Amino acid sequence: MNLDIFTLFPEAFDWFREQRPVRKAIENGASFNTRDYREWTPLKGGRVDDSPYGGGAGMVLRVDVVDAALNGVYGDGDRPRTVVLTPAGRNLDESLVTELAAEPTLALLSGRYEGFDHRVHEHLADDEVSIGEYVLAGGELPAMVVADTIMRRLPGALGDAESAVEESFSDALDGLPEYPHYTRPPEYRGWKIPEVLISGDHGKVREWRQEQSISRGEAREGR
């Protein structure tokens, strides 16, 4: 998998790139690239934005700038699946992650200011994706969220001791939240772990975990 993040702040990803599971995924053949819109902008002085038609506060990222950056990276031929990050997009969930993780190359367009000229959404992007119904100052954190959840699924990204199979919202858990985990000590300040977990009865442990996932799922529904 080849992940290209288009951004005005490539340095924001320096820490992220060094963290597991991203570092491990890269060591195992994935690529993670930041692409600075300013490198390809056709405008003078590295300019990338302009004021909105119709008036109003804030600046808007220009369509010609984004198109030039995509052309600069992919040339005139086919472009990879291109996702524009926006609070108004489709909510990121496990099924969307599965879909995106299957792409050989994925471009994530990270915005700033008031966001993008809408022609970027209409003509340059294949999908609009949101990480939740709130507004952040920029698309760098959303891009990291999307990249993290995709890259931890790639071969070699997680160590043997970790597993992405039986996790919250996975098929293995029928799309339910994961059951709770406990570790030593078995009692702390009077707070005991559930007896069943030290019973040695694997069938009962499995049953208890399933019940916990179901009741956590019901609790989420009720919120």
Ligand SMILES: C[S@@+](CC[C@H](N)C(=O)[O-])C[C@H]1O[C@@H](n2cnc3c(N)ncnc32)[C@H](O)[C@@H]1O
């Ligand atoms: C300040 S926001 C723009 C908000 C936009 N004016 C609106 O009201 O929908 C700037 C950029 O941050 C990113 N962003 C902010 N919140 C986001 C979210 N919840 N999900 C995905 N991207 C987000 C987008 O890339 C957006 O272009």
